[in-house]
Amino acid sequence: MSEARVKLDIRDVSIYYGDKPAIENVTLDIKEHEIFGIIGPANAGKTSFLKAINRMDMFTTNMEVRGDIYFNGYDIRKARNIYALRSRIGVVFPLPVGLPLTIYDNVALAPQLSGIKDKAELDIIVERCLARAALWDEVKDRLNSLGSLLSGGQQQRLTIARALSQEPEVLMLDEFSIAVDPVTTMRIEDVLKELKSEMTIILVTNLVQQANRLADRTAFFLEGKCVEIGETEAMFDGKVEHQRTLDYIQGKFG
Amino acid sequence: MTAGNTKIASDQYDRRTMDWYIDKFMQLLMFVCGISAIIFIISIFVFITIEGLDFVIHDLDIGEFFTSQYWSPSDEDDPEYGILALIAGTASVTGLAMVVAIPFALGTAIYIGEFSTGKKRESLKVLVELLAAIPSVVWGFIGLSIMNPLIIKVFDVPVGLNVLNAGIILGLMAAPIMTSIAEDALKAVPDSYREAAEAMGATRWQVIFKVVLPAAKNGLLGAVLLGVGRGFGETMAVLMATGHSVNIPHSIFDSVRALTATIAAELGETAVGSPHYGVLFTIGIFLFLITFLINLTADLVVRGVRKG
Amino acid sequence: MFEISEINKRNQKTQKLFQILFMMMTVLLIMPVVAILGMLIYKGGSIISVDFLFSNPTNGMTAGGIFPAIFGTVWLVAVALLVSVPIGVAAAIYLSEYAPDNWLTRIINLAIINLAGVPSIVHALFGVGAFVIFFGFGTSILAASLTLAIMTLPVVIVASRESLQAVPLAFRMACWNMGATRWQTIRRVVLPNAVSGILTGVILEVSRTTGETAPIMFTGAAFFLPFLPQSVFDQTMALSLHLFVVSTQVPGVPEDLPYGVALVLIAMVLIMNSLSIAFRMYLRGKKKW
Numbered sequence: 022m023s024e025a026r027v028k029l030d031i032r033d034v035s036i037y038y039g040d041k042p043a044i045e046n047v048t049l050d051i052k053e054h055e056i057f058g059i060i061g062p063a064n065a066g067k068t069s070f071l072k073a074i075n076r077m078d079m080f081t082t083n084m085e086v087r088g089d090i091y092f093n094g095y096d097i098r099k100a101r102n103i104y105a106l107r108s109r110i111g112v113v114f115p116l117p118v119g120l121p122l123t124i125y126d127n128v129a130l131a132p133q134l135s136g137i138k139d140k141a142e143l144d145i146i147v148e149r150c151l152a153r154a155a156l157w158d159e160v161k162d163r164l165n166s167l168g169s170l171l172s173g174g175q176q177q178r179l180t181i182a183r184a185l186s187q188e189p190e191v192l193m194l195d196e197f198s199i200a201v202d203p204v205t206t207m208r209i210e211d212v213l214k215e216l217k218s219e220m221t222i223i224l225v226t227n228l229v230q231q232a233n234r235l236a237d238r239t240a241f242f243l244e245g246k247c248v249e250i251g252e253t254e255a256m257f258d259g260k261v262e263h264q265r266t267l268d269y270i271q272g273k274f275g
Numbered sequence: 276m277t278a279g280n281t282k283i284a285s286d287q288y289d290r291r292t293m294d295w296y297i298d299k300f301m302q303l304l305m306f307v308c309g310i311s312a313i314i315f316i317i318s319i320f321v322f323i324t325i326e327g328l329d330f331v332i333h334d335l336d337i338g339e340f341f342t343s344q345y346w347s348p349s350d351e352d353d354p355e356y357g358i359l360a361l362i363a364g365t366a367s368v369t370g371l372a373m374v375v376a377i378p379f380a381l382g383t384a385i386y387i388g389e390f391s392t393g394k395k396r397e398s399l400k401v402l403v404e405l406l407a408a409i410p411s412v413v414w415g416f417i418g419l420s421i422m423n424p425l426i427i428k429v430f431d432v433p434v435g436l437n438v439l440n441a442g443i444i445l446g447l448m449a450a451p452i453m454t455s456i457a458e459d460a461l462k463a464v465p466d467s468y469r470e471a472a473e474a475m476g477a478t479r480w481q482v483i484f485k486v487v488l489p490a491a492k493n494g495l496l497g498a499v500l501l502g503v504g505r506g507f508g509e510t511m512a513v514l515m516a517t518g519h520s521v522n523i524p525h526s527i528f529d530s531v532r533a534l535t536a537t538i539a540a541e542l543g544e545t546a547v548g549s550p551h552y553g554v555l556f557t558i559g560i561f562l563f564l565i566t567f568l569i570n571l572t573a574d575l576v577v578r579g580v581r582k583g
Numbered sequence: 584m585f586e587i588s589e590i591n592k593r594n595q596k597t598q599k600l601f602q603i604l605f606m607m608m609t610v611l612l613i614m615p616v617v618a619i620l621g622m623l624i625y626k627g628g629s630i631i632s633v634d635f636l637f638s639n640p641t642n643g644m645t646a647g648g649i650f651p652a653i654f655g656t657v658w659l660v661a662v663a664l665l666v667s668v669p670i671g672v673a674a675a676i677y678l679s680e681y682a683p684d685n686w687l688t689r690i691i692n693l694a695i696i697n698l699a700g701v702p703s704i705v706h707a708l709f710g711v712g713a714f715v716i717f718f719g720f721g722t723s724i725l726a727a728s729l730t731l732a733i734m735t736l737p738v739v740i741v742a743s744r745e746s747l748q749a750v751p752l753a754f755r756m757a758c759w760n761m762g763a764t765r766w767q768t769i770r771r772v773v774l775p776n777a778v779s780g781i782l783t784g785v786i787l788e789v790s791r792t793t794g795e796t797a798p799i800m801f802t803g804a805a806f807f808l809p810f811l812p813q814s815v816f817d818q819t820m821a822l823s824l825h826l827f828v829v830s831t832q833v834p835g836v837p838e839d840l841p842y843g844v845a846l847v848l849i850a851m852v853l854i855m856n857s858l859s860i861a862f863r864m865y866l867r868g869k870k871k872w
Contacts, residue, residue, distance in 0.1 A: 080759060082684075100288035102295050108762025118757040121776050121871045130771060131761040134294070169872035180757070187761050298764035302681060308670050309677025310687070312694040312740070315733050319701060322712035382608030390602050399609065401860055406616050408856040409849060410794025411703075412823045416830050416845050417619050450612055478594040480601040501700070508702025510797040515831060535704045535797075542708075542801050547716065559708040563701060570700040574693060 025052040027094075028191060028221045029074065034088035036069045036078075043069040046088075047247045049240060051191075056213065056222045058236025058253060060229055062275045065242035067225045068114070071193045074223075075110040076103050092191075108135060111189030115196040117176035119168035120183075124151075124160050127168040127179055131187035146186055153216070154182035155208040173200045181209065185216075192216065193223040198231065210235055229270055233257050241266045323559045330553025331560075340557075346521045346537070348551040349544070356554050358561075363523045364438075364531030368513055369506035371442025371527060376450040376502055381495065383450070384457035389483055400458070407451035411511040418444040418516025432528045436518035439527040444516050445506050453502040460494020460577075461487060497577035504569040508562065510535040534558055623849065627842030635843060644807055644829055645836050649844055654811055655724075655819030656851075659799060660792045662728035662815055663735065668785055670732075671739025675781075678740070679747035680755075680769055699737035703797040706734045710802035725815040727803025734798055735788045742784020746777040751872070776871060783863045790855035794848065796823040806832065822848050 029051040036044040044066035051057045059067050069084070076097060078084040090097045092106070100106045108131065120127050128147045137143060147164070151157040156178040160171070168179050177200040184192060194213075198206040213222055213235060226232050232239050233253060240250040241263075249262050261267045269275055334356070343357025387399045418440050426435035464487050472482045488495070510533075518530025519540065538555045545552040638648035674691075682688040710730030720726040750773050758768040804821040806828050812819040826848055830841040 075760065077756070077759065080756065095288060097288070102288050102291050104295065104298075104762045104764050105290070105292065106288045106762075107760065112760045114756075114760075116753065118753045119872075120754055120757060120772055122772065130758075131763070134761070134763050134767050134771075167871060170870075183757070183761065294764055294767065298766040301766040301769075305673050305677035305681055308673030309682065309691060311670055311674055312691055312698055312736065315736070316694045316697050316701075318713060319705065319709040319733075322717065323705065323708045326708070326712040326716075379608050379612045382605045383612050386602075386605035386609045390605060397864075402613055404860060405853060405856055406613070408790055408794075408852055409616070410796070410823060410852055412794065412796040412826050413845050413849050413852075416826055416841060419830055420841065421619065421622060447612075447615060454612075478598050480598045481594070483601075504700050508700070508705070510702060510704040511827065515827070535702055538704045538708065539797055539800060542711070556708055556712070559705050563705050566700050566702055566705075567697055570697050571693065574696055 025054060027051070028053045028092070029223075030089075030091040030094070031074075032089040032091070034070075034073060034086065034090060036066065036073055037085045037087070038069075038083045042245055044073075044242075045245045047242075049247060049250055051221060051223060053221055054217055054219075055237040056217055056224055056235050058232035058239035059223065059225045059242055060227070060232050060239060060269070061242035062269070063227075064244070066245045067242055068195055070242075071112060071195055071223070071225060074191075074193065075107050075112055076100070077107075077112075079103075108187050109189055110191045110193065111184035111187055112193040113177075113180050113184050113195060113197050115199045117173055117180050117200050119171050119176035119179050121167060121169040123165045124168045124171070124179065125164040128182050128186045131183065135187070150182040150185045151179075153185055153212050154178040155205060155212065156182055174202055174205055177201050178205065178209070189220060191221045191223065193225070195225045196227050198226070198228065206231075227275075229272070229275075241269060243269070320560075320563060323556050323563065327553050327556030327560050329548065330550055330557055334550045334553065335557065344521075344523055346532075348541070348554050354550065356550075358534065358558060360521045360523050361532055361534045361537055361558075364517065364521075365507060365513075365533040365535070367438045367524045367527075367531060368441045368445055368517060368533060369503060371438055372445035372449055372506045373499070373503060375443055375446025376453055377499060379446075380450045380453035380457055380498065380502070383454045384461060384498075385483060387454070388458045388461035389479070389487065400455075403451045403454050406447075407455065409448075411448065411509060412515075414444050414448050414512040415515030418512060422516065426528075430528065434518055434528075434530055436516055437528050437530045438517070438524050440518075441513050441516040441531075441533075442527070444512050445509055448509065448512060449502040449505050452505060453498045456498035456501060457491075457495050460491040460498060463494060464490045493576050497573045500569055500573035500576065504566050504573065507569065508535060508566050509533075510539050514539050534562055620849070623842055623846045627839055627844075627846035630839045630843035631846065636847070639809075640807065643835075644833050645840070649822065649825060649847065651808060651811055652820040652822040652825040652844075653847070655804065656793055656822040658724050658812060658815075658819055659728050659731060659803070659821055660789055662724055663731040663792050664785065664789065666729060667732035667736050667739055667788065671736050671788075672743050672781055674736075675740050675743030675747055676769060676774075679744050680765065680773065695737045695740055698733070701734075703734065703795060706730055706798045707801055709733075710798060715802055720816065722801065722805075722818055723803050723816045724812055724819050725803070727799040727819075727821075728815070730798045730802050731792050731795055734795065735791050738788040738791055739781075739784050742787060743777070743781045746780020746784070747773060749780065750776045754872075779862070779866050783859050783866070786855055786859035786862065790852045790859065793855065794823055794852045796821075796827055800824060822851070 027050045031047060031049050034044060034047045035042060047070065061067055072078055072081065073086045074090060078086050097106055122130065125147055128150050129143045132143060132146050148157060151160065156175060159175065171179060177197060181197065216222065224232065224235055236253045238250060239253045239256055241248045243265060249266050251261065257270060259267060340356055340358060342359055343355060344360040345355035345357045346360060347355045387396055391399055422440045422444065423435035426432065426440055468486050468490060469482050472486045477485065513533040514536035517533060517536065519532050519536060520530040521532050522529055524531050538558055542555050545555065635648045636653065637650050639650060641647035678691065707730065710726055714720045714726035714729050715722055754772050755768050758772055799821055803818055804824045805818040808818060808820050826841060826844045829836050829844060
């Protein structure tokens with residue numbers, strides 16, 4: 022695995038909201054077909070970090086990103102068509118958002134926008150994505166009802182299905198299990214393991230054990246700094262460079 | 276989702292697609308429409324100034340314009356262009372209208388905002404909204420055909436088209452708008468203020484007078500200013516209900532003539548480009564500037580409350 | 584145990600008194616209008632008939648119907664909407680979706696407030712100077728409708744902006760995250776969910792435009808025309824101006840005629856308004872997220 026291609030190369034990235042730093046001097050690389058876990062307590066700057074990767078900073082007032090981010094070796098700061106860039110990087114934020122469209126359209130929207138018009142083709146994409154997000158069985162009989170009126174847990178799975186529908190190269194999940202019950206969480210975790218062969222996954226989680234179950238490598242963020250990065254297994258075996266990492270993993274603070 | 280589409284040339288993020296161009300074009304289009312309000316307000320000023328310019332340069336004597344009460348612009352030998360009486364007409368009618376409207380608007384706003392809840396509140400608000408919708412020409416007609424004989428009968432005066440008539444009509448017209456804005460201002464006062472005062476044992480009316488009204492002061496002032504602006508600019512109702520005679524009023528039973536009504540009544544009879552035509556546009560410039568000032572002040576006052 | 588003290592009793596009395604006072608004010612504000620409406624119906628109701636609504640005025644407007652005036656008002660309103668709705672909705676989209684919080688946006692907002700606050704007769708002067716003379720449209724439906732459109736533009740902008748802003752930001756974020764452009768997001772998600780609110784504003788504008796008189800007096804509406812307008816370059820009669828004319832300019836009009844005209848006008852305006860309010864309430868009850 023160590024020879025896999027570098028998918029995202031993050032060099033000395035800092036993020037500021039006005040004068041306040043959210044992230045300072047983070048350098049790391051994320052390889053193709055790995056699940057990269059990011060753990061850390063609240064306010065560690067994890068969400069800001071994800072926003073910088075798909076250039077959502079331009080929609081957040083005050084947010085300024087410094088440093089370089091390379092996606093497939095390409096400097097994303099230079100992208101003139103950031104929409105094309107963003108469609109390659111899917112993201113799921115903690116609060117589920119079912120768009121006020123039909124369930125079908127929620128999932129079919131991204132493919133439609135990218136130019137797919139064939140109904141049969143869309144049908145296949147919708148079914149596959151919903152099935153992968155462990156939602157198909159529950160909604161297959163009411164694909165025409167509003168996605169925004171589903172329950173919280175269902176909306177979160179719909180959000181995941183939507184993120185998959187754009188066939189991203191990188192899928193970023195930000196504490197996806199907050200709005201989902203434990204059983205569904207386990208089902209989605211299984212799906213993520215499968216998806217690894219198709220895409221690169223960044224998993225931001227507040228559940229240390231979730232990172233342990235899924236991530237190949239894990240980074241520990243604390244107060245805007247990346248404290249350390251290591252193979253997950255080794256890390257959870259206690260082979261850490263910093264005492265605070267171990268303390269966090271063992272639940273001594275957080 | 277088949278593997279294999281991951282090899283995408285990086286120039287994809289440089290290539291501007293059709294969607295990209297559509298997006299930029301729409302953004303530009305929305306921007307142009309967005310600033311249209313600015314363009315229109317400037318155009319209004321520019322175009323009425325163009326039409327009034329000739330008069331302003333050649334015939335206008337600013338001193339006489341504002342201080343003379345003689346208005347006879349159609350006199351061929353010795354036209355007089357004094358708008359003092361017209362200003363007095365507008366001011367007296369607007370003033371009386373405010374005397375009528377302010378207590379009722381504030382009282383109604385307080386009743387709706389502080390004493391009503393649920394269905395009653397909703398229906399009262401709807402009713403106020405409907406009152407605000409009655410066209411000014413209908414109000415003018417009411418002044419002419421209902422208020423006029425009523426005033427003659429009740430006060431035993433020869434003419435019922437006067438300051439009183441127009442003031443009441445204008446007051447009834449302005450009150451609903453002022454009520455809505457005043458009610459918004461009351462609603463903007465956080466409930467925590469009320470709860471805090473009530474927790475200290477204050478009664479409802481003490482809360483309203485000592486806490487809510489002072490806190491909503493700026494918004495209420497804004498409501499009054501907008502009412503004044505509305506009264507100042509009202510045309511059809513004052514044209515029909517004032518009696519339309521150039522006159523500095525000495526009592527509320529005198530007939531007067533308003534600035535706006537003068538334009539409405541005389542523009543149709545003037546030749547384009549004549550001094551009479553020009554002076555009407557000059558009055559227009561004056562009205563524009565005054566209402567602009569009133570609206571600007573109201574906006575600043577209301578904005579002040581939001582910041583504080 | 585909780586004995587009501589004398590002071591408390593007095594306070595409660597005062598409170599009751601004030602409540603009654605404010606209620607009286609509300610009633611006094613609303614009563615005259617209800618009375619006036621009743622009067623209009625009482626005095627003008629008898630003249631309303633199919634014939635009155637659908638025939639031409641005769642005998643120097645002292646008899647006959649008001650069809651050309653109704654017809655003309657529909658023309659004026661329709662053309663005004665054609666201009667103001669696209670511009671107004673687009674302006675609202677700019678303000679809600681694109682505008683940064685800067686000085687330009689503040690000036691735009693100030694301009695909107697002033698556009699709504701400039702006296703209607705000043706709008707009329709502008710219409711004469713700009714559309715009738717400068718652009719050479721003459722006194723025509725086009726000139727009058729453009730004047731009305733600019734005057735009522737703030738109604739559309741304010742209502743549309745409000746309903747666009749009611750669509751949660753999270754929906755836009757979700758679309759942007761999928762690589763949708765701003766415009767795709769607006770067209771597919773924001774606009775469809777705001778359209779009903781915008782429609783409410785449009786109905787309100789129709790009601791406002793129907794009643795306006797001063798702006799059309801010198802730009803396109805005529806006292807009396809023996810024929811119906813054929814194109815936007817013709818003059819037309821209008822219901823609001825017709826009320827002014829028959830109640831002030833024409834001698835020997837039977838009393839019930841102007842009452843009838845006023846009744847038709849106010850009915851059109853209030854029905855439109857009630858429709859807009861009812862629609863708004865219906866929407867408020869219907870949850871989409």
